[in-house]
Amino acid sequence: MSKGTLFDKVWDLHTVGTLPSGLTQLFIGLHLIHEVTSPQAFAMLRERDLKVLFPERTVATVDHIVPTENQARPFVDSLAEEMIQALEKSCQDHKITFYNIGSGNQGIVHVIAPELGLTQPGMTIACGDSHTSSHGAFGAIAFGIGTSQVRDVLASQTLALSKLKVRKIEVNGILKPGVYAKDVILHIIRTLGVKGGVGYAYEFAGTTFEQMNMEERMTVCNMAIEGGARCGYVNPDQITYDYLKNRDFAPKGGDWEKAIAWWESIRSASDAEYDDVVVFDAAEIPPTVTWGITPGQGIGVNQKIPTPDELLEEDRFIAEEAYSYMDLFPGQPIQGTKIDVCFIGSCTNGRISDLREAAKIAKGRHVAEGVKAFVVPGSERVKKEAEAEGLDKIFQAAGFEWREPGCSMCLAMNPDKLQGRQISASSSNRNFKGRQGSSSGRTLLMSPAMVATAAIKGEVSDVRDLL
Ligand SMILES: CC(C)[C@H](C(=O)O)[C@@H](O)C(=O)O
Numbered sequence: 001m002s003k004g005t006l007f008d009k010v011w012d013l014h015t016v017g018t019l020p021s022g023l024t025q026l027f028i029g030l031h032l033i034h035e036v037t038s039p040q041a042f043a044m045l046r047e048r049d050l051k052v053l054f055p056e057r058t059v060a061t062v063d064h065i066v067p068t069e070n071q072a073r074p075f076v077d078s079l080a081e082e083m084i085q086a087l088e089k090s091c092q093d094h095k096i097t098f099y100n101i102g103s104g105n106q107g108i109v110h111v112i113a114p115e116l117g118l119t120q121p122g123m124t125i126a127c128g129d130s131h132t133s134s135h136g137a138f139g140a141i142a143f144g145i146g147t148s149q150v151r152d153v154l155a156s157q158t159l160a161l162s163k164l165k166v167r168k169i170e171v172n173g174i175l176k177p178g179v180y181a182k183d184v185i186l187h188i189i190r191t192l193g194v195k196g197g198v199g200y201a202y203e204f205a206g207t208t209f210e211q212m213n214m215e216e217r218m219t220v221c222n223m224a225i226e227g228g229a230r231c232g233y234v235n236p237d238q239i240t241y242d243y244l245k246n247r248d249f250a251p252k253g254g255d256w257e258k259a260i261a262w263w264e265s266i267r268s269a270s271d272a273e274y275d276d277v278v279v280f281d282a283a284e285i286p287p288t289v290t291w292g293i294t295p296g297q298g299i300g301v302n303q304k305i306p307t308p309d310e311l312l313e314e315d316r317f318i319a320e321e322a323y324s325y326m327d328l329f330p331g332q333p334i335q336g337t338k339i340d341v342c343f344i345g346s347c348t349n350g351r352i353s354d355l356r357e358a359a360k361i362a363k364g365r366h367v368a369e370g371v372k373a374f375v376v377p378g379s380e381r382v383k384k385e386a387e388a389e390g391l392d393k394i395f396q397a398a399g400f401e402w403r404e405p406g407c408s409m410c411l412a413m414n415p416d417k418l419q420g421r422q423i424s425a426s427s428s429n430r431n432f433k434g435r436q437g438s439s440s441g442r443t444l445l446m447s448p449a450m451v452a453t454a455a456i457k458g459e460v461s462d463v464r465d466l467l
């Protein structure tokens with residue numbers, strides 16, 4: 001059993017007690033909600049005539065269903081309109097802060113909470129969304145939960161959970177040019193597998209993560225869940241505190257110094273014990289692209305799609321399914337694969353630093369003939385900041401569309417969808433069959449700079465050629 005890790009400390013500090021089932025009742029400091037997984041939870045509260053116990057600990061926004069072009073109300077899609085109205089009403093009824101469209105603070109839930117300074121070290125955070133692991137970048141223990149657990153948190157501010165094991169994933173050294181945080185996490189998942197993290201919290205440690213800025217750390221923690229881990233985190237440090245200072249909900253005045261002292265105390269001890277330790281060398285991580293139908297089916301951009309005999313026995317079955325669905329063949333180079341749609345956005349890579357990296361590639365160049373390329377900022381704040389820097393102009397001059405914030409084509413619960421067999425280069429986190437809106441659409445995951453490169457070249461290409 002792990003001992004002395006941030007996970008152990010935060011877990012113990014938030015433990016209310018042990019339930020008869022043997023599960024831990026864990027206090028949840030911050031509950032984030034969005035329009036998809038909350039309506040049923042609120043309905044369950046109403047059925048039992050329960051209140052929201054701590055409305056001030058719940059914060060809402062709308063992201064999945066939001067159209068990124070025409071946001072006029074009522075929405076063209078009546079189901080989307082119904083969902084946003086349900087959330088508006090529930091928040092009003094229960095006095096929950098709701099960052100609605102046009103508030104200046106709306107966006108993908110995992111983008112806005114850190115921006116607002118809601119996400120802080122040492123917190124327990126829950127949200128009815130699998131990518132809640134993103135908040136671990138701040139040294140929080142953040143869980144994605146299901147609708148019935150959303151109900152539990154609304155009603156009791158606690159969750160019934162069993163404790164996780166802790167795996168330290170150490171990456172050391174400096175990333176090569178053209179290699180980004182996205183490549184690091186795709187490389188980790190490719191190596192440890194999409195189920196490798198089941199039963200674990202992932203602690204991301206080592207000099208590579210220590211040098212990353214907060215947005216890069218969020219990209220890594222965001223995809224911990226795609227590696228099977230229930231949550232992922234980085235120990236808080238000066239980079240964390242510098243990011244948080246003066247944000248809307250960050251502690252102020254004398255509370256700030258107190259908070260830092262507490263945040264320092266919950267860092268994993270230097271002699272902490274882990275259930276497992278895995279070590280990577282940053283210099284060995286290439287720009288990475290997925291070729292298949294799980295985020296673990298990744299290869300270096302200069303590599304060939306693996307043949308079954310190059311794979312572990314347990315990975316062969318899903319590889320066969322992937323060759324056939326993707327219409328890509330074992331032994332074929334991934335570079336040169338023609339692309340129809342390029343999507344830059346999502347809670348993985350829709351932040352300002354992601355847009356800056358993509359804009360560096362797009363600047364002075366043009367999207368290839370026949371390619372549809374679009375950029376969707378992760379939040380209203382990201383959009384505003386990008387426009388103040390002129391990134392929108394750079395993208396538009398290069399032939400990219402510039403959209404309103406939302407989840408967009410990450411999962412296409414809105415008008416942004418692939419058509420038919422279209423193949424996309426996407427900065428999002430899931431390449432599952434049909435994920436981007438067409439039941440036969442295909443997705444290649446990569447960093448935003450690699451997506452921009454694919455847009456310019458019209459095919460999967462090495463970002464290092466355009467740096
Ligand atoms: C709609 C929501 C419940 C879902 C999730 O849990 O992750 C979505 O955000 C996703 O990325 O697939």
Ligand code: SF4
Nearest residue numbers: 131346347407410411
């Ligand atoms: S951007 Fe994608 S992964 Fe993130 S919350 Fe939205 S749908 Fe889920």
